Amino acid sequence: MKVAYFSMEIGLNENIPTYSGGLGILAGDHIKSAADLNIPLVAVTLLYKRGYFIQNINPFGKQEEIYPYFDPRAFMEPLPFKVTIRIENRNVHIGVWKYNQIGMTGRVPVYFLDTDLPINAPEDRLITQYLYGGDSHTRISQEAVLGIGGYLALKRLEPQITTYHMNEGHAVFLTLALLKDFNGNEEEVRSRCVFTTHTPVPAGHDKFGYDLAEKVLDDYLPPNIKRLAGEDVLNTTMLALNLSRAANGVSQLHGDISRQMFPGYEIGYITNGVHHLSWTGPDFKALFDKYVPNWRQDPKQLGDISVIPDSDLGDAKKKAKKRLISYINSVSAAGFTDEFLTICFARRAAAYKRATLIFSDLEYLFNLSFDRVQFVFAGKSHPQDELGKELIQEIIKIGRQYENRLRLVFVPNYNIWVAGLMTSGADIWLNTPRRPREASGTSGMKVCFNGGVNMSVLDGWWREACRNRINGWAIGDDEDQSDEAAAADFYQDLEDLVTTYYANPKQWLSIMRHSISDITPQFNTHRMVLEYFHRYYR
Numbered sequence: 001m002k003v004a005y006f007s008m009e010i011g012l013n014e015n016i017p018t019y020s021g022g023l024g025i026l027a028g029d030h031i032k033s034a035a036d037l038n039i040p041l042v043a044v045t046l047l048y049k050r051g052y053f054i055q056n057i058n059p060f061g062k063q064e065e066i067y068p069y070f071d072p073r074a075f076m077e078p079l080p081f082k083v084t085i086r087i088e089n090r091n092v093h094i095g096v097w098k099y100n101q102i103g104m105t106g107r108v109p110v111y112f113l114d115t116d117l118p119i120n121a122p123e124d125r126l127i128t129q130y131l132y133g134g135d136s137h138t139r140i141s142q143e144a145v146l147g148i149g150g151y152l153a154l155k156r157l158e159p160q161i162t163t164y165h166m167n168e169g170h171a172v173f174l175t176l177a178l179l180k181d182f183n184g185n186e187e188e189v190r191s192r193c194v195f196t197t198h199t200p201v202p203a204g205h206d207k208f209g210y211d212l213a214e215k216v217l218d219d220y221l222p223p224n225i226k227r228l229a230g231e232d233v234l235n236t237t238m239l240a241l242n243l244s245r246a247a248n249g250v251s252q253l254h255g256d257i258s259r260q261m262f263p264g265y266e267i268g269y270i271t272n273g274v275h276h277l278s279w280t281g282p283d284f285k286a287l288f289d290k291y292v293p294n295w296r297q298d299p300k301q302l303g304d305i306s307v308i309p310d311s312d313l314g315d316a317k318k319k320a321k322k323r324l325i326s327y328i329n330s331v332s333a334a335g336f337t338d339e340f341l342t343i344c345f346a347r348r349a350a351a352y353k354r355a356t357l358i359f360s361d362l363e364y365l366f367n368l369s370f371d372r373v374q375f376v377f378a379g380k381s382h383p384q385d386e387l388g389k390e391l392i393q394e395i396i397k398i399g400r401q402y403e404n405r406l407r408l409v410f411v412p413n414y415n416i417w418v419a420g421l422m423t424s425g426a427d428i429w430l431n432t433p434r435r436p437r438e439a440s441g442t443s444g445m446k447v448c449f450n451g452g453v454n455m456s457v458l459d460g461w462w463r464e465a466c467r468n469r470i471n472g473w474a475i476g477d478d479e480d481q482s483d484e485a486a487a488a489d490f491y492q493d494l495e496d497l498v499t500t501y502y503a504n505p506k507q508w509l510s511i512m513r514h515s516i517s518d519i520t521p522q523f524n525t526h527r528m529v530l531e532y533f534h535r536y537y538r
């Protein structure tokens, strides 16, 4: 058996800008664990030569986007052939670059598809240029390159593929290429495909008008496409559900929500994880190497860390925090100290994540936190999301306006590297989404591998991991709350947390300890990939 993992974005490291956020990082971590565990898997994605942007914050606190040219030659090798697909009755040629992810016992090839070739029409060269920037015409063309182009490339490179794993509907057109090869036999296609949905938000599921779909994909659309993909619009998620032998969401709650969104389909769940070797910072790596034999091969071993003395645990956290604080002081005039409780909030600036919830009652926040708590914010907004950009601007404005009453910095250009620094340095990782909009979330898991503690709404993965006040803090209860109620619960928890940190260091260490030993054995991609392997890949 061999699995082909398809994703519109894959984030392997900060040097390869072919990711924007959670979906890409998760794909990268999936690949890394498969390589470590020697699971037969290959991956397919697009090569964005002007990939996701670098975020600059201008003097007005507004996000500006910079798209530097990415030269893949330092990281991957071009393969000596092309595949050709038909888009709008034109031949579009696709080059393939090969990247090798080397793991502890195996390796996973990652194939990057590239239409930026001189033989292509100028507009077709641009198809793979930008990640998530284009209109729906560009988008459907990108999905054709990923699904159909990727399928054709694998036919040449990896003849033993037994399962195509589609992540989101983005890669679903591979089912149309399969249908063609099997003369329209849907059962044959279904037996080869599995599908993972990653978002509980309807707008996150791509839909295309049939006029556009016919114009672009005329050569591939089967006569019964409306039965498979929806009567009114081509819904990529529905097409994927109809042509997969299994489907899943990415947390227990997200599985429930997905079944409500798509009634009549069997949708299970596999909760996300993170790649422990990528997200444990140097200080905790050294600590675990000293006390937990075999944790690198088998992160379940972190379930028992009773041999680690409190003093070593505290020292490792202090070192990791110092790294973060030095970076912050080098890029800002904040003058942060490693003596203060440090609370981080870093994620995409999307409205549902409610980054500004903590500013609901500023006076209360000032009184409780000044000279005790430092806040570090980071996150990019989608370039076309003006609301997201306003959120960033508001956070920066509050930081400036109240610099004498609130210790707050916004660190620009959140990426894999900044995420590594922040998730390893944080005392508290704050997460306040509007339930149930966060399908899983993964950044909070990274924190646990570094002795940090989560304080989060019971959404996504945290609902499965949280033991309130034992391994972290639950904001609110297991119900959907208004913003006001969530803010009130947040302040109550914040007060409890600040008091515990300063007045009861022993208890704080116990919570840190449980954050590691309760959570990391479960919420890692080794566990996740093995679950995919046993339940969906075989």
Ligand SMILES: *Cc1c(COP(=O)(O)O)cnc(C)c1O
Pocket (backbone or CB within 6 Å): 020, 021, 022, 023, 025, 346, 347, 348, 414, 415, 416, 419, 420, 440, 441, 442, 443, 444
């Ligand atoms: C882990 C990570 C994410 C995903 O975090 P969420 O918890 O889903 O918000 C996004 N961006 C970067 C750079 C990350 O490292």
